[in-house]
Amino acid sequence: MLNKLHDRYPGSQLQFQKPDFSFNSDMYWFHHEESGQWLGIPAQEVSADSLMVLKTLFEFHDSSIHHAPAAQAWFQYLFSNGEHPSFAKDVPYRLIQFKMSEGEWIREDMEAAFRGFFEKDITILWNGEATGVIIEESNDSLAEEEFLAVSNALESDFFVKTAFYIGIPNKAGTHLHNLFKEEQLLFEQASSLLPAERVLNFERLFPSLITGNLDAFLKKSLLSRLSLLEEDPELLHTIKVFLQNSSNVSLTAKKLYIHRNTLQYRLDKFTEKTGIQLKDFNSALTVYLACLLIEQT
Known part of the structure; x- marks a missing residue:
């Protein structure tokens, strides 16, 4: 037949x-x-x-993947080296890549859910069964922290886990196309380096790229200096969350669901055993890179 x-x-x-x-x-x-x-x-x-x-x-x-002419024009521009869409406005566009776990969800329902979170009209491109790109004008764009709420809502409503990579805004043209190619590679690396992260951008990923590309000598030096963190997973997680939250004790304690005094005890324990003062920028940066490296090994 x-x-x-x-x-x-x-x-x-x-x-x-x-x-x-x-x-x-x-x-x-x-x-x-x-x-x-x-x-x-x-x-x-x-x-x-x-x-x-x-x-x-x-x-x-x-x-x-695409039926609407406007979406097809964007698809040809981003994925097939086509000309930039003639209807594109003279404003910066932000490209948000997404990757979802497979499931019983329907693409049309997922698109409707995406659109519900954005105040302005967006274009959604699919380059795979569970991967794609959201194109939005960067004026009054969705705040980065709101993407975590989007991911949580999709998991609650559709039982699907979703990761986002938020690109750098740029006007349609050769530079945006080339930038998108770079961001595709970065998102691929992020999937292996930070598989648990739901919302990523260049700044969040870059430290992990650094630790992932250190030579053997530097990795050994960093790990030997902070072997305490390898031996104590709880302390490792505490220090990492503390540094990710701008060394804010109250916010970190809230994120870890522990009392401020418990957090302070762990911080004092770290300083006492390593001699490292986390208030110093260079020390804090070194310790944070060590945390990332330990999680990668």
Whole structure:
């Protein structure tokens, strides 16, 4: 049956191997279990009525990532080296990459949820089954801390974990395209260096990149200087959270769900055993890099 459909749709692809959906971004895929065949049909060639019928006959995989012309123009610009969209405004745009865990969620529902968090209209591009980019004008953009609330809401409502990488705002043009390519690589590295983080940007990732690329001598020197943190996971976590919260005792105690006196005891314990004063900027930076390195090893 798929052979006949293949003849009917000139732009279709027929194969026995399961397709890589991320490289077929404008196709509807249908699988015939008995024959093992896969048929990919360009989305623009399938009418709504035909799609409904085909869904009832075959296992359906929606790889047609974009339909709206505006979204397609952005997709060609960012992922296929196309010209920057002619309709783009002369304002900075911020590109927010996202990666979600797989599940039973529906793409349309997820897009509706995304749009509900943004005051202004956004463009959503998909470059995979669970990965994509949100494009927003950087004027009155969503605050970075609000993305954690978005991630928590998506997990609560859809049971899906979502990580975001917030890009640097820039006007549409060659520089934005090149910057996005760099940010794609950074997001990939972030997934391995900081897998538990839900909201990332360059500043949050950069210290981990430094520790991840230290040579063997510097790694050994840093770890030997702060071996106490390797031996005491609780102290390691305490010091890291303390430094991440600008050395604010009250805020850190609240984040760790402990009393201020308990936190102060742990900080004094660290200073007593290492001789390092965390109020000193260079010392604090060194200790923070050590915390990241220990977590990576």
